Amino acid sequence: MAPHNFAKLDTACVPTPCHVLDLARLEHNLQILKRVGDEAxxxxxxxxxxxxxxxxxxxxxxxxxxxxxxxxxxxxxxxxxxxxxxxxxxxxxxxxxxxxxxxxxxxxxxxxxxxxxxxxxxxxxxxxxxxxxxxxxxxxxxxxxxxxxxxxxxxxxxxxxxxxxxxxxxxxxxxxxxxxxxxxxxxxxxxxxxxxxxxxxxxxxxxxxxxxxxxxxxxxxxxxxxxxxxxxxxxxxxxxxxxxxxxxxxLHAGALVSQVLDRFDYGAPLAVMDTSATCHMPDVIEAPFTPDLLGATALPRNTAMDAVDAHVIRLGGPTCLAGDIIGTYRFEMPPQVGDRLVFLDLAYYTMVKATTFNGMPLPSLALWDSRTDALEVVKSFGYADFEGRL
Ligand SMILES: Cc1ncc(COP(=O)(O)O)c(C=O)c1O
CATH class of the missing domain: 3.20.20.10 (Alanine racemase)
Structure with a gap:
C-alpha cells in the first residue's frame, strides 16, 4: 500500500482549512495493530x-x-x-x-x-x-x-x-x-x-x-x-x-487541506495560507519540523531565501506571529492564490493541539474513504467555538 492516498483526493470537495481523514488508511493501520494484539x-x-x-x-x-x-x-x-x-x-x-x-x-x-x-x-x-x-x-x-x-x-x-x-x-x-x-x-x-x-x-x-x-x-x-x-x-x-x-x-491517514491566500516577493518568494503552523500544527514550531506537502519537496527550515529560484516558496500562516512559518518548499508547479495545498500526516498531535490564537478558525473535519471516494464533512467550527473558550 502507498504510504498515503491523498494524491487521489479532490480538494475542491472540502472547505479550507480542513483535516481530511482517510478511513481506508486508518482501517489498514488498525488491522495491523489488531494483528499485533492477536498474534502477540x-x-x-x-x-x-x-x-x-x-x-x-x-x-x-x-x-x-x-x-x-x-x-x-x-x-x-x-x-x-x-x-x-x-x-x-x-x-x-x-x-x-x-x-x-x-x-x-x-x-x-x-x-x-x-x-x-x-x-x-x-x-x-x-x-x-x-x-x-x-x-x-x-x-x-x-x-x-x-x-x-x-x-x-x-x-x-x-x-x-x-x-x-x-x-x-x-x-x-x-x-x-x-x-x-x-x-x-x-x-x-x-x-x-x-x-x-x-x-x-x-x-x-x-x-x-x-x-x-x-x-x-x-x-x-x-x-x-x-x-x-x-x-x-x-x-x-x-x-x-x-x-x-x-x-x-x-499514521499516513490524515492531511490538512489549505488554501493560498496571498503570494508576493519581498526579497523572497512568500505565500500566506489559510492555515497556521502555530495554531493548527504547533509541533511544526515546537519540534520543529516541516510537514510533507503533496506536489512539493520540503527544504530545510533554515534555507536562505535570497537566491532561490521561482519554484521555491516559503509558506506561512495568516497570524501575526513572525515565526508562523509552515515550511519552505520546492514546487513542481508553484501555486497561485486560491490554489489548495495538501499537507500530509497532520492528524496525530495536530487535531488535538489546535488553538484559535489570533482568532484563527479551527480546521473543519472531513472523513474520506479513498477506496470509494465517499467524503463527508462531519465537523465545522465557527465564531462560537472561538468565543466559548475565552
Ligand atoms: C505515556 C504515553 N503513552 C503513549 C504515548 C503515545 O505515543 P505515540 O503517539 O508516539 O505512539 C505517549 C506519547 O507521548 C505517552 O506519553
Missing amino acids: GVSVLLALKAFSCFAVSDLVMKYLSGTAASGLYEARLGRTRFGGDVHAYAPGLKDADIDELLDCSDHLILNSLQQWGRFRSRIEAHGGVETGLRVNPMHSEVENPLYDPCASWSRLGAPANQVTAADLEGLSGIHVHALCDHPYDAFDRMLSAVEARCAHLFGSVEWINLGGGLLITDDGFPLERFIERLAGFRERTGLKVYIEPGTAVA
Whole structure:
C-alpha cells in the first residue's frame, strides 16, 4: 500500500482549512495493530493524547481494546465516546478530579509512589479500578529532550532503580514509556533495558504497559519480529502486556487541506495560507519540523531565501506571529492564490493541539474513504467555538 492516498483526493470537495481523514488508511493501520494484539497476545489501546477523533470511534473500537487517557477529560472521552477499557495516567492528579477519574477508568497509573500513598485509600474505597506505577526504565532513545521521557531529572515516573518490589504492594501493574516515532530496533533495545532494570518488579505485578512511540504501522516495520519479541517477553515474564500507540493509529491517514491566500516577493518568494503552523500544527514550531506537502519537496527550515529560484516558496500562516512559518518548499508547479495545498500526516498531535490564537478558525473535519471516494464533512467550527473558550 502507498504510504498515503491523498494524491487521489479532490480538494475542491472540502472547505479550507480542513483535516481530511482517510478511513481506508486508518482501517489498514488498525488491522495491523489488531494483528499485533492477536498474534502477540497483548492488548492494544489508542493513546488519546495523539489522536482522539471520536467521529471514527466505531472503526477504532472494531480493532482495539480501549483507550489510554492523559487525565480526567481524556478518560471521560474514552469512556463516553470510544468504549472498551480506559487506562488513565497523568504526571499530576488533582484531589478534586480523583473520584470522577476513577468513575471513568478501568486502570489508573500513578506517576510516583508519593502519589500512590496520597490517593491509595480513596482508590481502594472506590474499588473496581486496577492500579499501576509508571516506572522510568532510565533508557534514552529520544534525541530531542523535549520528547525524551527518560532524560535526566525526568518527572515522568519513578526511576526503576528507586522502586523495590515491596513498594508495589497494593498495585497490580507497571507502566513504561520511552519512545517517540521510533522504528523497531529502538523498541528492542528499550525492552531489553526494561527486562534488565525492572526484572525485580515483575514478580510483584500482573501486568505491564509498554507505552507508545513506535511506528508499528509504517511501511517496512518488521511486524513478525515485533510480534515474536512481544510474545516472548509475555511468555517469559508471565505478565499481561498492554501497548498504547497513538501516532501509529493515524499514521499516513490524515492531511490538512489549505488554501493560498496571498503570494508576493519581498526579497523572497512568500505565500500566506489559510492555515497556521502555530495554531493548527504547533509541533511544526515546537519540534520543529516541516510537514510533507503533496506536489512539493520540503527544504530545510533554515534555507536562505535570497537566491532561490521561482519554484521555491516559503509558506506561512495568516497570524501575526513572525515565526508562523509552515515550511519552505520546492514546487513542481508553484501555486497561485486560491490554489489548495495538501499537507500530509497532520492528524496525530495536530487535531488535538489546535488553538484559535489570533482568532484563527479551527480546521473543519472531513472523513474520506479513498477506496470509494465517499467524503463527508462531519465537523465545522465557527465564531462560537472561538468565543466559548475565552
Ligand atoms: C505515556 C504515553 N503513552 C503513549 C504515548 C503515545 O505515543 P505515540 O503517539 O508516539 O505512539 C505517549 C506519547 O507521548 C505517552 O506519553
